[in-house]
Amino acid sequence: GESVGLHLPTLSVQEGDNSIINCAYSNSASDYFIWYKQESGKGPQFIIDIRSNMDKRQGQRVTVLLNKTVKHLSLQIAATQPGDSAVYFCAEKGGPSRSGGSNYKLTFGKGTLLTVNP
Amino acid sequence: DTGVSQNPRHKITKRGQNVTFRCDPISEHNRLYWYRQTLGQGPEFLTYFQNEAQLEKSRLLSDRFSAERPKGSFSTLEIQRTEQGDSAMYLCASSLLGSYEQYFGPGTRLTVT
Numbered sequence: 001g002e003s004v005g006l007h008l009p010t011l012s013v014q015e016g017d018n019s020i021i022n023c024a025y026s027n028s029a030s031d032y033f034i035w036y037k038q039e040s041g042k043g044p045q046f047i048i049d050i051r052s053n054m055d056k057r058q059g060q061r062v063t064v065l066l067n068k069t070v071k072h073l074s075l076q077i078a079a080t081q082p083g084d085s086a087v088y089f090c091a092e093k094g095g096p097s098r099s100g101g102s103n104y105k106l107t108f109g110k111g112t113l114l115t116v117n118p
Numbered sequence: 119d120t121g122v123s124q125n126p127r128h129k130i131t132k133r134g135q136n137v138t139f140r141c142d143p144i145s146e147h148n149r150l151y152w153y154r155q156t157l158g159q160g161p162e163f164l165t166y167f168q169n170e171a172q173l174e175k176s177r178l179l180s181d182r183f184s185a186e187r188p189k190g191s192f193s194t195l196e197i198q199r200t201e202q203g204d205s206a207m208y209l210c211a212s213s214l215l216g217s218y219e220q221y222f223g224p225g226t227r228l229t230v231t
Contacts, residue, residue, distance in 0.1 A: 108160025
């Protein structure tokens, strides 16, 4: 069935280091992926997204890589800062439904807790 | 603030009571989504609206749950006869027609005692 999972539940890095958060997905029909950051007591905050016709997308200090061959997604954060400490979720949007209509719901993984040490 | 807003932010209720949550999406967003998140887990999809039409409901949405978006703007999520297992964060998100980017509100944390 459809699932999105993360390789590592926790990641601890030193301030200034680069962070890499990994995510595996199983639905080969998924055509859109998105990374969210969630701080304690807050809703998920959009970071970056990527469509399945791309393998890399860059934002400000963040890069998402998509490897469709092995169904793997990663989020790279450059020069990690204490303010980056949070839980990071990857989410996937499935492809068209069986009826042919668009499928807009997101399926989330469990999340990775990133801790940045000063 | 022009983001998604949710009220109340916290709700404590006794088992068996009914509760209602409200979500106000970003003003020009046509789609509105409800998710539920329990501690240590990612959000789980419950239902979504396009304008006032409810287009999809998860099997998680039992018959005690009902959602409405009567005028295609704000939405309400009602839980009848609450159970302790309903304790969770209820998140609302919205998106523009034609976009897959969903923007989340701060959530309503429900505690059923």
